[in-house]
Amino acid sequence: MNLEIKDLTIRLYPKKSGGRYINVVDSVDLNIKGGEIAAIVGESGSGKSFLGLSILRLNPPDVSKIVSGSVKIKCLEKNDELDIIKLYRKDLPSVRGRLISMVFQDPNTSLNPVIKIGEQITEAIFAHEKVGKLEAKEIAISYLNRMNVDGRARFNSYPHELSGGMRQRVMIAMAMVLNPCFLIADEPTTALDVTTSLQVLNLIEKIRLESNLGVIFITHDLSIAKNISDKTYVFYAGQVMECGKTEEIIDNPLHPYTVSLIKSVPSLSKDYMQGQRLFTIPGYLTNDDFMPGKCRFYSRCFKKGKDCLQNIPLSLNKINSERFVRCLKV
Amino acid sequence: MEKEIILNVSNLSKYYKYYKSIFDIRRDVIKAVDNVTFNVFKNEIFAVVGETGCGKSTLSKLIMGLISKTSGDIYYYGELLDYKDKKKDFRKKIQIVFQDPYSSLNPKKKIYKIISYPAIKSNIIKKTDRLDFAVSLLKNVGLSEEIIYNYPHELSGGQRQRVSIARSLSVSPELLVLDEPVSALDMSISAQILNLLMDLQRQGKISYIFITHDLKLVRHIADRVCVMYGGKIMEISPSPDFFDAPAHPYSNVLYNSILSYSFKKRLNFINLNENNKGLEGVNKEKEKTGGCIYFKKCYASKEVCKENKPPLKDIGHNRIVSCFFPFTHQDL
Structure with missing residues (x-):
């Protein structure tokens, strides 16, 4: 079982924008096998839910368009690989729910x-x-x-x-x-209490083990990702900023955005100082960050330098076989 | 040193009545807040924790006088809190910040009007000074003055949550009730707000009642923790002691359901609760039993809990627990 997303780019044409567009998902690569849980972490407006929707081609067709890329899925060994992006609209219902299904945020x-x-x-x-x-x-x-x-x-x-x-x-x-062989869970626990959200996570873990399910778990909370996932993709302004094994990312974050995200949440460890000032990321995610021609995290980065504006980190740097980072300063 | 008590809530209750069915005249009662007693000290952050439906928001509304109480009293510096008393003007002294900054600001008004309105209403400033006043408040909460006409x-x-805090601070209150101030915000933004709140508290004078369901924030910010369940107080403890060893079984369940990335291993999901005992939400049936309201879901329950209501008792270290079998430091 294998789900492979390659170079997926989706354009969003906001209404009343006069033909201007933003790449809400920009050349995203994602690879997940059966029995794995991959977490997509990012803040609101970073396009992570949009990615989840467009894997099933549920993105609103009047304002968005899949420009390039492929979503290849292979469920059983005997079956052929299927590219969801190339399917005709009438064939989509045979994929939705049967091969990949989705759980939404607010029940x-x-x-x-x-x-x-x-x-x-x-x-x-x-x-x-x-x-x-x-x-x-x-x-x-x-x-x-x-x-x-x-x-x-x-x-x-x-x-x-x-x-x-x-x-x-x-x-x-x-x-x-x-x-189905894959499940996309779009913030399934955000609307729930701490105790009930733990139950739901518990359940996802259980069905993953029972039926060798591959899960794409979309969340904004790194601590949930840490506790449930094998792989983590850190998402910012439509791009994957860092990806790799979850434990490696949490223990040794490389991209400035991941570093700031981890530092900005109070920790529970024993040596943690109570009441100290939390690390913050200045500013907030805006539409300008989606513009091409510069690093998308540039305006909020604490490590930025002059060369960040000239040399754009177009591709992910390979750190090791599974670890990729999109930053010049690493 | 004995700390000064700023707010004293004693035996406060709020019951809602409802008809069981449209054919039945008898009415049933939901005890949203039931016989709650606690003190808030000066310059303290007092956190109220609990899941949805445990009555923590009702408590905040009762303190603000936004709904009428069924019984019990609230005292502010020893004086009975009565918002109708024009002379004492309690509205100036206690303010609230609501959960959702998207719905608690008037969309038709500009920022400077929103911020200065409470101060004008309570005769702190004149209407002509409102612009300067708004700018100075915005600086206080770390916003630039460019946005006053937005x-x-x-x-x-x-930014909206900061405006909301600035509005509450405009009458320089001594007690601020924060009803889940960061749960609608992103992680990176909520860190900004928490820093702001801690800075304001360190400048002195102000106390917070911090209502939340996120124990990580409580650990970070609070001096004392109050755990509520089904409208009742289960435990009040100083924050460091609470996180060393939660005393009430329910506090323990809450504590164990925090997810944090300081855990070394992938979580071995819940060993406490087979069959999900203890993790179900609050239900209405709880009122019917004569005993402890947490009895059905408690993993430490014994026969005595079924018949008798556990009183709030002092277990030392300034901790109060409503349970017959609390965990204590000796158990560890």
Whole structure:
């Protein structure tokens, strides 16, 4: 099982911009195997959710366009590699949910409030497989049980009758019901409490082990990435700034942005001074940062020099076989 | 040295009544805040922690007088807190910063008007001085004066939260209630806000009630921690002691659910709770039992917890815990 994104570039044409565009995802390479969890970390507005959406070609077609690149997926050994970008629109439903599925950030808005959850789950089964009503119900119940939801009792519930954590588990059940080989989880725990978010993470870890699932985990919290993922991609203004094994990145961050991100969160270690000033990144992410011709982190970087403006770090520097950094100063 | 008590909350309760069903006239009660008692000392950061629905936001609204209380009293420097008392003008002394800077600023007003409005209303400055006044406040919170003619939508989240803090500081309050001030912001921005809050506190005079669900922030910023569950106080401890050894079982569950990258290994997910015991959210059924409200989810519960309500008791080191079997320093 393998999902390979190569040189993916997506242009966003904001409304009323008069034809101006920004590359909201800019030549992103990403590689993930079955059973791996890759975390995409970045702040709001950095284009990480957009990347998640466009892997499934769910990006809004009226304002955005995939310019170049490929998303190749291979699920079973006997199957051929499939390039999602080259597929016709009518073939996309056979990929969505079946090969790759997605869990969205807010379970309150992504479940239909007027339809029972059992119906919403079986809907996905009927769309892809020729099964009877009772059979589909049994499948749905078994998946709900796997997600630690009492399937038989909750099958006829409406979303408002469930707690937030339970709704998110129903969302994961819905995503897993066709047994896909990859799951894109777009900030699945942001809207949840600390204790319930731990449950959801627990669950993702469990289904990864059980069914050798590859997960792309989009989050803004490096500490979640540290605790759940094998690989981490640090995302800023549409570009991958640094990628590699999660432990290496946390223990030895190289890119100035990663360094600042790690320093700006209070730590729990014993030698940590309580009440000291936190490290901050000046300014904030703006649309200008997406402009080509300079390092995208330049305006907020603490390591910037004159040569940063002239020599643009166009490609990722290779540190070792899995570690890449987009910075001149490393 | 005995510290001066700035705010004393005693036996404060807020009950909401609701009809069980439209065919049933009997009404049921949700105890959003139930018999809460605590003190806030001068120049202290007092953190209130708990999950959604535990009543921490209701508590902040009660302190601000935004909703009416069911019973109990709040004292400010020993005087009964009554916002209707025009002479004492408590509004000048206690202010609040709301969670979401996107919805708590008036989108139709310019920044300088937003900031100076409370000061004009409470006769601290004249209307003609409002521009200079706004500029000086903006400098206080680390914003440049260029933005005074901007509208809120032109600012970023961090800037908006700073404006919101500047507005609260405009009447120079002595107590600031911060209702999840950074949970809507990015990591890098929230660090800026936390630094600002700590700087302001070190200049003296101001105390905070810091409401949050993020224990990492509490560890960083707070002097004392108050853990709430189902409207009740489970534990009040000085922050260093709390993070050495949380005393209440629920505090322990909260503490163990923090994710941090200082952990050396990949988290071995939850060993505390098989079958997810202890991690479910607060539910309404809890009121029915005569015993401890945390009984059903507690991993340390015994028979006695089922029948009797645990009182708040002092376990030394200035710690108060509502549990029959708290962890103490001796247990370690």
